[in-house]
Amino acid sequence: MTQQLACMTGDLAPEEAMLVELDTADGARVPVALARDADGAFHALSDVCSHGAVSLSDGEVEGCLVECWLHGSQFDLRTGRPVQLPATQPVPVYPVTVDGDRVLVDVDEPLAVAS
Template identity: 75%
Template sequence: MTAQLACDVGDLEPGEAMRLELDGPDGSPVPVALVRDEDGDYHAVSDICSHGQVSLSAGEVEGCTVECWLHGSQFDLRTGNPLSLPATKPIPVYPVQLDGEHVLVDVDVTVDAVR
């Protein structure tokens, strides 16, 4: 696992999201939505909605979900599973770790691959 610096802890307030492009295993950019849920926990998911191919980081964060701004599908930030239509396919979830004041994300694997 190769965790990359995503941001500093103070860069996101609870209920906010930001778009990142991190280096994938082959060096190509991986679009990531880094989300801080309303409880203050950090989550990293694909920034691309599995239904509408739009940026999830531009959507609304509620509890432990992010909502696609285009069609309203909600995704669970812990599992990537869609919680409402029209999305039916999950989105990738990436491991997040805190290192002091830094938030690190590993896009080399998905959370399902770690379990």
Template identity: 70%
Template sequence: MTAQLACMTDDVAPEEALRVELEGEKGPVEVAVVRDGDGNWHAISDICSHGAVSLSDGEVEGCFIECWLHGSQFDLRTGMPTALPAMRPVPVYPVTIDGERVLVDIDQTVSPS
């Protein structure tokens, strides 16, 4: 597969997240499409690695998203947890902006730097 249309740029304001479901090889993949405080785009697994809840329902602050249930925070660039109780990273996917279209490739993951 290749990058898929996740949403339009007008669908997500800075420091907000949108839950989308994209089609993976093994079925639907839940992704949080996020615009950070600087307006940069990110795509991260929508499922918190600590508790199976939606990260897109949490708050976005700068380059971090916080899980609304237990307060775990994740770096949007790497997927690494930055606040407990989460200890495992979540997948981060490449994002491409094509005009007004936000494309996400769930077949690749971004490696932490």
């Protein structure tokens, strides 16, 4: 497990998202939508919408959902599953750890999507 600093807790307000690019163990760059839900919890998921291949971090965060700005697909921040069409495929979700005021993300170990 390779946790990397994604941001500081004060960098995101509740119901905000931002793009961070992190490196995998083999050196590949991964675009990550780092979001904070309405309750203040941090979530990390692939920044690339599974339907339109656009940035999810540019979308609106409401509750525990992020909406793709292009076609309106919504994804659950906790699971990456789409809850609103037109997207039908989930996006990868990455483990997040908050250590003091540091938000750490591990892009080498995506979380499994429950069936």
